[in-house]
Amino acid sequence: MDLMQSQEQDAIQETVRSFLGKQLSLEKTRRWAEGDAAEGLDDVWREAGSLGFFALALEETAGGSGFSLTEEMILFNELGRSLAPGPWLGSVLAARVLGGAERAAVVDGSLPCALVTIRDADRFEVEGGRVRAQLSQVADAASARALLVYDAADWYLVRRDASWEIASQRSLDPTRVLSSLTCDSECAVVARGESARSLALTATILSCAEAVGGIERTVEMSVEYGKVREQFGQPIGSFQAVKHRCADMAVRAEVARSATIYATIALRDGVANAAHHVAVAKLLCADAYLQNGADNIQNHGGMGFTWECDAHLYMKRAHGFDHAFGPRATQLEALVAELRA
C-alpha cells in the first residue's frame, strides 16, 4: 500500500512542469485566448511527442515509455495546474486504441486528436464506415487532425478531411476554445463493449487528475495572496475568515487528490470495482474544484473579479470539468443505484 509518488514519478512531474513553464505558460494561453493564435500548437505538440508525453502508458514495443496510468495522472495534474490548452486527453486516449502508423503519428505529435463526447443536441450518424456529424462545443477542434468520439457506447476515430467545417464559438472558459464542427467523413470504430467502457473510465480519471492540479493551484494562489495582500495593517491571511477558508480549500484538495490517486491505481490494476472508485473521485473532485474555484475568487477581493486575475479561469475550468463524463448528479445517481442494489 503506497499512495505517494516515487522519486522517478517526481522526476516525471518535474519534466512536465518545466516543459509547460516554457511552452504553455498561462500567459501564452491567455494570448491565444485573446485570439492571437499565430504561434499555433503544432510545434508544442511535436515537442511534447518527442518527450514521450502521449505514450507514457504504452509498451516500449509500441513506441511508449512503459509507464502506466499513474504516470499519466501526474502528466494531467500538471496540465490542470497550468490550465494548458490543447487536445491532450484525446491524443493520449487515441494512442491507446489506434495501431500501426496512426498510433505512431499520435505518439510523435503529428496527429493531435480532439476528444468529443456526444451531447443531446449533437448529430452523429454512422453508416457504412462514414459519419455525418453536426457537433457543437467541440474543444480544440482547430488544432486537431482527428476526432476521438465517444457516444456513450462506442468510441470512433474521424480523420480530418476537406469536408470539415469549423466555426469557433465563444467559450465560458477562454483557455478551452470551443467550435462547431460539421463533417461527412470516414469513420472507424476504435473501441466497443468492455474496452469502450474501460476507455471511458480512463478518460474520466485523467480528467480528475487534471482537475486535481487545478484544485491544488487554487489553494496555492489563495495562500500566496493571503501572505502579501495587506489590509488593516496586516496580511489578509492572518484574518481567520480568510485563513479558515484556505484551510477548508486545503482539506478539499487533499480529499480530491487522495480519491483520485486511489481510483487511478484501482483502474490501472484492474481492481474489480474500479468504476465505483472512479465515480467517487469524479464526484469529490467536482465538489472540490467548484468550491475552491469560487473561494479563490473571494479571497482575492476586487482583484479576484477581474479578467486579469487567473482566479476566474480555474472556476470556469471547474464547470467544464463537472460536465465532462457526467456531472455530480450523474455520479451521485450511480452511487445511489449501487446502494439500492
Place this chain on the structure above:
Amino acid sequence: MDLTFSPEEEAFRREARAWLEANKPAADERGEEPRQRAEFDRRWQRAMFDAGWAGINWPTEYGGRGASLMEQVIWYEEFARAKAPEPTTLFVGLKHGGPTLMACGSDEQKSFHLPKILSGEVVWCQGFSEPGAGSDLAGLQTRAVIDGDDLVVSGQKIWTSFGDIAQYQELLVRTDPEAPRHKGISWVICPMDAKGMEIRPIRTMAGHEEFCEVFYDEVRIPRANVVGAINDGWKVAMSTLSFERGTAFLSEQVRLAQLVDALVELARETPLESSPQRQVALEDEHIARRLAQCTAEVEALRAMTYRSVSRTARTGMPSAEGSLIRLFFSELQQRVCRLAMDILGSRILRWDVPRGEWDWVFHYLLVFSSTIAAGTKEIQRNIIGERILGLPR
C-alpha cells in the same frame, strides 16, 4: 503507487481476523458505569496483550509487536470489521501518554510505565485544560513549586476524561510564573491517588459521565515524575498533541466506514415518516443522495488515511497533514450522525427505549464533542492555515 498489501501484511491480517473472531468479548458486556467500563477494557486489553496484539507498532522492548504503522492500520480495520469493543477508557495512555513517554521520557519512566499502559494495568488521563485555558492552552495557571525532591501542585484542571477512574495523569503545570508563557511549563506524571486531590465528575450533554474537574491542593509529586526537563513541558506537550492529532484517531477513522455501512442498512429498513407511502428512507431521493455523498467521502477518508500512512513510512514522522484528516473526519462523522437522525424521524425524541446495536441517538450526541475535544475545529483550521500552509498568525 500501489493498493495491495504485502504477503506478510496479508498473513498478518488473516491471523488478526482469526484471533479476533475467536477472542473478542461482546460489546454489550461493557456496561455504562465508568468503573465497570474500565474494568472491562482492562481485561480485554490484557487479553490482547497476552496474545501479542497490543501495541502493534510499539517497539518490542516495551511489550509491543514492533510492526509497521500500516500493520497497525490493518489491525484497526480487522478490529472494526469484527465489531470488537474499543477500550476507550485506555485511550490516553495508549494513544498519546505512552507515545509521549517513548519520545521524551527517561529510561526509568519508560520501563516502569509503558508495559503497564500497554497491558491495560493502568488507566491514564490527561490534565491539560483548565477553566481559563482551553484553546489557549499556554495560558494554564496550575502552579507547581519545587520543594526539595518534590513538586507541590495547586490549582485546577477541567474536562479530564476518565479522571475519576485513572491511576495516572499527564499533567501540565506552571513551574516558572516569571518566564514567558511557553517557557515556564512542565509535563508531569501525577499519581491520581496523591494526597490533596479532589475529583468531581461532570455530566456530559449526552447524559453520561466521562470527564471531571480535578482540584489540587498542595499535592506533592516526586520531581522524578517530570518528563523532559523542568520548564520544557511545552515541547513535550507539543509531542503529545502531535500524536493526538496525527495517529490517535486512526482507529476511529477506520471505524467510520463501518458506521456508514450500518447507516445504509438503517436507511434500507426504516420507513420514512415524511413519505406519504411510508417508503423506506433509501428510496427517498434526498436521503439517498446524502447517503451516497457520505459513502464517497468515507472512501476518500480511507484513501487519505492510507496516504498519510504512506507518507509516514517515508519520513518516519507523524505527518502534519494529520490535521487535514482530523478536520475532515470530525465534520464527516457529524454529517453521518445527523443523517441518521433524519432517517429515524420523531422516534429519536424518546430516550427510555432500547437504543439498538448502533445506538444512533447517543452517537449523534457524542460526536458533538469531536469538533471540540483535542483542539476545536477552529483551532484545527488555524493549525492548517499556519503550520501547513504557512499563513501569518
